[in-house]
Amino acid sequence: MTDLFVALTPANLAACFTGAVLGTVVGVLPGLGPAGAMALVLPLTIKLGPTAGLIMLAGIYYGSMYGGSTTSILVNVPGEAASVVTTIDGYRLARRGRAGAALAVAAIASFVAGTFSVIALQLLAPSVARAALAFGPAEYFAFALLGVALLANLTGGSRAKSLGMVVAGVMLSTVGMDPLGGSVRFTFDVGGAQAGLSFIAVTAGLFGVAEVLSSMADLASTLAVAGVRLRELYPNREELRRSVAPMLRGSVLGFLVGLIPGPAATIASFVSYGVEQKVSRYRHELGTGAIEGVAGPEAANNAAVGGGMIPLLALGLPFTPSTAVLLSGMLLMNVTPGPFLLRDNPQVFWGVIGSFYVGNVMLLLLNLPLVGLFARVATIPARYLMPGVLVLCAVAAYSDNNNVFDVWVMVGAGIVGWAMRGLGYNPAPLVLGLVLGPLLERSLVQALTIARGDVRGLVASVPAAIMLSAAVLAFVAPVISALARNGRGAHSPDPR
Amino acid sequence: MSSRARRDRWSAAGLAVVAAAYLFQARRYPVDTLVTPGPGLFPLLIGGALFVIALWQLATAARAEQVAGGRVDPGPGSRRAPLILSVVLLLYVIALPRLGFVVTSFALVLVASRLMGATGWWRPALLALGITLASRIVFVTWLGVPLP
Numbered sequence: 179m180t181d182l183f184v185a186l187t188p189a190n191l192a193a194c195f196t197g198a199v200l201g202t203v204v205g206v207l208p209g210l211g212p213a214g215a216m217a218l219v220l221p222l223t224i225k226l227g228p229t230a231g232l233i234m235l236a237g238i239y240y241g242s243m244y245g246g247s248t249t250s251i252l253v254n255v256p257g258e259a260a261s262v263v264t265t266i267d268g269y270r271l272a273r274r275g276r277a278g279a280a281l282a283v284a285a286i287a288s289f290v291a292g293t294f295s296v297i298a299l300q301l302l303a304p305s306v307a308r309a310a311l312a313f314g315p316a317e318y319f320a321f322a323l324l325g326v327a328l329l330a331n332l333t334g335g336s337r338a339k340s341l342g343m344v345v346a347g348v349m350l351s352t353v354g355m356d357p358l359g360g361s362v363r364f365t366f367d368v369g370g371a372q373a374g375l376s377f378i379a380v381t382a383g384l385f386g387v388a389e390v391l392s393s394m395a396d397l398a399s400t401l402a403v404a405g406v407r408l409r410e411l412y413p414n415r416e417e418l419r420r421s422v423a424p425m426l427r428g429s430v431l432g433f434l435v436g437l438i439p440g441p442a443a444t445i446a447s448f449v450s451y452g453v454e455q456k457v458s459r460y461r462h463e464l465g466t467g468a469i470e471g472v473a474g475p476e477a478a479n480n481a482a483v484g485g486g487m488i489p490l491l492a493l494g495l496p497f498t499p500s501t502a503v504l505l506s507g508m509l510l511m512n513v514t515p516g517p518f519l520l521r522d523n524p525q526v527f528w529g530v531i532g533s534f535y536v537g538n539v540m541l542l543l544l545n546l547p548l549v550g551l552f553a554r555v556a557t558i559p560a561r562y563l564m565p566g567v568l569v570l571c572a573v574a575a576y577s578d579n580n581n582v583f584d585v586w587v588m589v590g591a592g593i594v595g596w597a598m599r600g601l602g603y604n605p606a607p608l609v610l611g612l613v614l615g616p617l618l619e620r621s622l623v624q625a626l627t628i629a630r631g632d633v634r635g636l637v638a639s640v641p642a643a644i645m646l647s648a649a650v651l652a653f654v655a656p657v658i659s660a661l662a663r664n665g666r667g668a669h670s671p672d673p674r
Numbered sequence: 675m676s677s678r679a680r681r682d683r684w685s686a687a688g689l690a691v692v693a694a695a696y697l698f699q700a701r702r703y704p705v706d707t708l709v710t711p712g713p714g715l716f717p718l719l720i721g722g723a724l725f726v727i728a729l730w731q732l733a734t735a736a737r738a739e740q741v742a743g744g745r746v747d748p749g750p751g752s753r754r755a756p757l758i759l760s761v762v763l764l765l766y767v768i769a770l771p772r773l774g775f776v777v778t779s780f781a782l783v784l785v786a787s788r789l790m791g792a793t794g795w796w797r798p799a800l801l802a803l804g805i806t807l808a809s810r811i812v813f814v815t816w817l818g819v820p821l822p
Binding site: 221222225336338339341342345346348349352356359361363364387390391392394559560561562564565566568569570572573576577580582585586589592593596600601602603615618619622623626627630631632633657 | 678681682685689692693696699700703707708709710711712713715716717720721723724727728730731734755756759760763764766767770771775779782783786787789790791792801802805806809812813817818819820821822
C-alpha cells in the first residue's frame with residue numbers, strides 16, 4: 179500500500195500532469211479519441227519507464243473524460259462519445275448564461291466520480307486478482323469469449339457488424355507466429371510480418387489516419403466558442419444542492435457499468451441520464467437545461483474509467499480500446515497485467531492507482547480556471563492540426579518494431595478504417611478482437627490439451643460453465659429475438 | 675433499393691470473400707488432433723465463424739432492402755480529397771525508406787494541409803517545417819527512435 183506514494187515522485191507527478199493535460203486537450207478536440215492519442219504517445223511513454231509511462235497513458239484516458247464535457251457545454255459539440263448526453267442539458271444551460279456553472283459542476287462531478295472509482299478500484303482489484311489466481315485456461319477462454327459476446331451486443335448499431343468486426347480482429351491476430359507452437363501463419367513471406375500485425379500500427383491507423391480522412395468531409399466547419407470568465411465559474415447554492423445526488427448515483431452506476439465489456443463510458447453516461455429521468459425530483463426539467471443532466475452523466479463517464487481498469491489490472495483483459503492500448507503499453511514495457519501484477523510489479527500497480535488520485539486533483543485545478551483556454555483548442559482549424567496527427571501516426575507505427583512494414587499496416591488500417599466508417603462498421607470491436615485473439619487461442623489450445631482433447635473440459639469448472647453458458651446466450655439471444663420479431667411481423671395483420 | 679442496404683449487402687459479401695480466402699489459406703496449416711491442436715485449428719474456427727457472420731449480415735441486408743423499398747439514402751460527402759490523401763499516404767510509405775523521415779514527412783504535411791484547405795504555400799511550408807523538425811527533435815534526438 180505504501181507503494182501508492184510512488185505516484186508522488188517528481189518524475190511521476192510530471193508524467194501525470196502531462197497525461198492529464200494531453201487527455202483534456204484530446205477530450206476537447208472532436209474526433210481524435212483517447213485510444214488513438216494514447217497509441218500516438220506510446221513511443222514517448224516507453225522511454226519514461228513502466229510506472230511513469232503507464233501513469234501518463236492513464237492520465238490521457240481519464241483526462242479525456244474531463245475535457246469531453248467542455249465543448250459539449252460551450253458549443254454543443256461533444257469532444258468524446260461519452261459526453262454526447264451532456265450536450266442535451268449542458269448546452270441549454272450555456273444558452274441561459276449558466277455555462278460557467280455547468281462547466282464547474284461537470285468538473286466537480288468528474289472529480290467526485292473519479293475519486294470514488296479509484297477508491298473502489300483500490301479495494302476491489304487486489305481481491306479480484308487473488309480470485310483470478312484460481313483461473314485456468316478454460317476459465318480464461320470462457321471469460322474472454324464472454325467479453326467478445328458482450329462487446330458485440332453493447333457496442334451499438336448492428337450486432338452482426340459488431341460481431342463481424344470482433345471476429346475480424348481475432349482473425350488479424352493470427353497473422354505471424356502462433357502463440358504456442360511458434361509456426362508462422364498468414365505472412366506470405368513479407369518481411370516484418372512474422373512479428374504479427376502491430377497493435378499500435380492498427381490502432382494509429384483506425385483511430386488516427388481514419389479520423390483525418392473522415393474529417394476532410396467537414397473541413398469548412400469551425401467552432402465558435404463563447405468566452406467564460408473566471409468569476410462566472412461558481413454554481414449557486416441551489417445548483418450545487420441539486421447536483422449532489424445525481425453525482426453520487428452517476429458515480430456508483432458508472433463504476434458498475436465500467437466493469438462490463440464495451441464502450442463503458444458512453445453507456446454509463448446514457449444509463450445515468452436515463453436513471454435521472456426516472457428518479458430525479460426535477461426530472462420534468464431534464465432536456466430544458468437541468469443541472470442534473472450534467473452532473474449525473476459526467477460523474478458516470480469518469481467512474482466508468484476506474485471500473486474498466488479492474489478487468490485490465492486484475493485479469494489482464496482489456497474491454498475498451500483505451501485499456502487495450504494500456505495493455506499493449508504494459509507488454510511493451512515488460513509488465514504483464516493480470517493476477518501476478520500485484521506480486522511482480524507492486525510499484526507499477528499501486529503507482530498507477532495512486533496517480534488516479536493525484537490526476538483527479540490536478541484535473542480539477544486545471545479545468546476550473548483554464549476551461550476557456552482548453553475550449554479554444556477546439557477552434558484551431560483541422561488543416562493545421564490533422565497533418566501533424568498523420569506524422570505522429572507514422573512515428574508511432576514505425577517505432578513499435580522499427581520497420582516500415584508497420585507503417586504500411588498503419589496506412590492500410592487507416593484507409594480500411596475510413597471505408598468502414600462510411601459503411602457503418604465501428605472499429606473499436608476490431609481492435610479489441612486483435613488484442614483478445616492470442617489469449618483466446620492460447621487458452622483454448624491449453625484447455626483442450628489439459629482435458630486430453632475432451633471439449634467437456636472447457637466447462638469442467640463451475641465458473642467456466644457459467645461464463646461459457648452466458649457467452650453462448652449472449653451470442654444466440656439476439657438471433658432468436660430477431661427471428662421471433664420477424665415471425666411476429668410475418669403473422670401480424672398489416673396495420674394499414 | 676436503399677443505397678444503405680445496398681452498401682450493407684456489398685460489404686457483407688466482401689466480408690464473406692475475405693473469410694473464404696482466409697479459410698483457403700488456413701488449410702495449409704495442420705489441424706492435428708484435439709489432444710495436441712495444431713496451428714490450423716484456431717484459424718479454421720475463426721474463419722468459419724466470420725463466414726457465418728457474413729452470411730447473417732447478407733440476410734439482414736436483404737431483409738432491410740425489402741423493408742426500405744425505394745428509399746434512397748443521402749450519399750456520403752465528397753470522397754475526392756480523402757481518396758487523394760490516401761494515395762499520398764501510400765506514396766509516403768513507398769518513399770519513406772528511400773528519402774528518409776524528414777523529407778517525406780515535410781512533403782506529407784505540405785500536401786495534406788493544402789488538401790485540407792490551407793491556402794498559399796508559405797503557411798503550409800512553415801507548418802510542415804515546424805512539425806517535421808519538432809518530431810525529429812523529440813523522437814530522434816531526445817527519445818532515440820531510429821527513424822529512417
